[in-house]
Amino acid sequence: MQQPMAGVRVLEVAQFTFVPAAGAVLADWGAEVIKVEHAELGDGQRGLTNVLGVEAISAGSSFSPIFDGPNRGKRSIGLALEKPEAREVLHELIRQSDVFLTNYLPRTREKLGIDVEDVRKINPDIIYVRGSGFGGRGPEATKGGYDMTSFWARGGSGAGATLPDAERLTPLPAGGYGDNLGGLTIAGGVAAALYARSTTGETSVIDVSLLGVGAWATQFTVNLALMAGQVPPRPPVPRHGSARNPLVGNYKTADDRWLVFSMLQPGRYWPGFCAAVGRGYLLEDERFATVEKLMDNAPAAAEIVAQIISTMTFDAVADVLDTIDGQWAAVQDSWGVANDVSLRANGMIVTVEDAEGVSRELVANPVQFDETPPALRRGPQFAEHTDEVLRELGISDERLIELKIARAIT
Template identity: 60%
Template sequence: MDRPLEGIRVLEVAQYTFVPAAGAVLADWGADIIKVEHAETGDPQRGLVRVLGYDANRAGSSFAPIMEGPNRSKRSIGIDLSVPEARPVLEELIRRSDVFLTNYLPGPRAKLGLTLEDVRAINPNIIYVTGSGFGSEGPDAASGAYDSTGFWARGGSAEGIMAPGADHVTFMPAGAYGDNIGGMTIAGGIAAAIAGRERTGEPSVVDVSLLGVAAWATQFTVNLALFTGGPLPKVQKTTQAAGNPLTGAYRTADDRWLQFSMLQPTRFWNEFVMLLGLDHLVDDPRFATMAGITENAETIVSWFADAIAARPYDEWTEIFQKLSGPWAPLQNSWELGHDQALVANGRIVDLVDADGESQQLVANPVKFDNAPVKMVRAPQFAEHTDEILQELGIDDENLIGLKIAGAVT
């Protein structure tokens, strides 16, 4: 069963990435996702042209990765939920869905008749899911957030990577960073709710907040601060374990980096120093114990650094294919997109865009029955409006009437 959610329909009334990313994961898992977009303006993310200093799309192409990633394999319907004539359409969609998924704030949900009570009055068995900034309870329940605020800043990650005395805040490593992590979390919550409803017959109300996802991601330091009774002291972060030169990052001759994490240094010592060309250190009695390595760690680090700095990145990545201890190259996004492990496991998927051009997208990390992900491009704005309305039994005359009223695209 490589598409375990086949036959599940999700009605997604959401925009940007956080909650739509959950819909994309569910679509990868086989669910039918109907994305509701405003009849005139669509998902505002379609209008983004610059993200973190990068162009979000390319002239002459309909393919915009920031839109494609969280919306692949969905169908899009354009509805103006504020128009009374649109209400019967919305209600029929709710009636035919297993999951209602939204990131609308409580105020707009109440205004548009999308509260839990409104939706359950139409379909008592529907699973009701919200992605929020700060949770469904508490003083900030009605406040919105982006991942840069609710996840990265307030959630502790930004402060956690700042060096002592830093004069600027380091920004997220990628656009929609917390959103995509949060979307995966929402998808997991929905899958659990579907399993629970199958077992008990009771539909769940699910809420996942960006702040909650951030606290989970940084829980080691959060838990440690709670345990010690106050803020943790600011320390100089390093990738190197104290006293262990076989951990940490080393720079190559061409200013690339390699990361090592051999937590049992005596086990890998001879193998590592031979690959570095430091054969004279093999079976050196000074470094036969952890205590000996720790005592001489500073000197050993300088030896290793000099050795690695003598060769370029490509040579070292070839040499270290023979290393049995844990290590990894520091890869950029292009290299990650071509990583042999991702490609071999079907986590980079080929598809065809709306222009007939071949493109690639990252698949969700969950793999079922060793099967490839069945993925198609994201829908164009309101692309499936007529198709979905006809599925609901709306004939051509009424469809035209809905369009004249401005209820649908």
């Protein structure tokens, strides 16, 4: 299996999901990722034992999907960066690294001596990456943010997912939703910067904000707003189908499963659909006799489609739709995604062995090389590799003891 990042060392001084998710992707691609955690407190993500009302740690185990997901494949060391002795260790790690990842706020970076200028004094060739809520410049450069605020609320997704007459804002569909997209974005930026460094000798400072990722995700609508000079109108959404196409929209089966149709060319797909569901006579209906008439009478056609689908089970509808051209999909919950036939066939759900030796599964990052799933390694235990990594730096056991007595390392 090709590991394009093999030989690249990444130093991560970050916590929670945004930015650590980038480290996980880079580790999947073969990079050596060393995660720096506070010597006593560790990554704040480790303290999240219950998320959205769900237990986040497997009973009787150390396995935590919300931690292992964005931290798999890394080595963890515990450093108290507020102590001079720990900074000596950090500086040696910086000297030996290709990439520095952080999502700490400016005042914290300055306090700990890990801002761009501090790191570049030690290693001028290092690629420096800042993940932020609202960007590295402007009036909110010092303001923190999570994906719920910077990505979902400010980036347009929350408003776009909420119907005009709703009594509450539609919440994030999953924890870490924008964080994981942001992490993948950072990983792509790191790959580009490494390529540029190898071809030009020039290094980069990379900035990725959750707000920027959110705006990129909603750019279709944002760009229309820019063109119009205002919020684009939101035409009322029909109960079934769309205003001009009965084969675009959401339909519910007799066993309460949802389907999404996205057959964008009604004239092309309508005859096949009608024949497949045993309603060929609809092709003779004057209301739907031509493409133009079908589009003009789409709401009426959609009501007929809805009635047909509502009398069939999901399996029955799926069997029918599988016989025709046209794009459709089942609406899946998290368990459905975990067992999706195509994700499984393409190695996008990957086995990993946890610290207790139990076989677990995690979602792989969506980039695959040479049709080969990544070989995942579990996330590290807190400060698990401190002694190992420091010995690799040439630090003696006697010095390790001194650093521990000074509470500079775990």
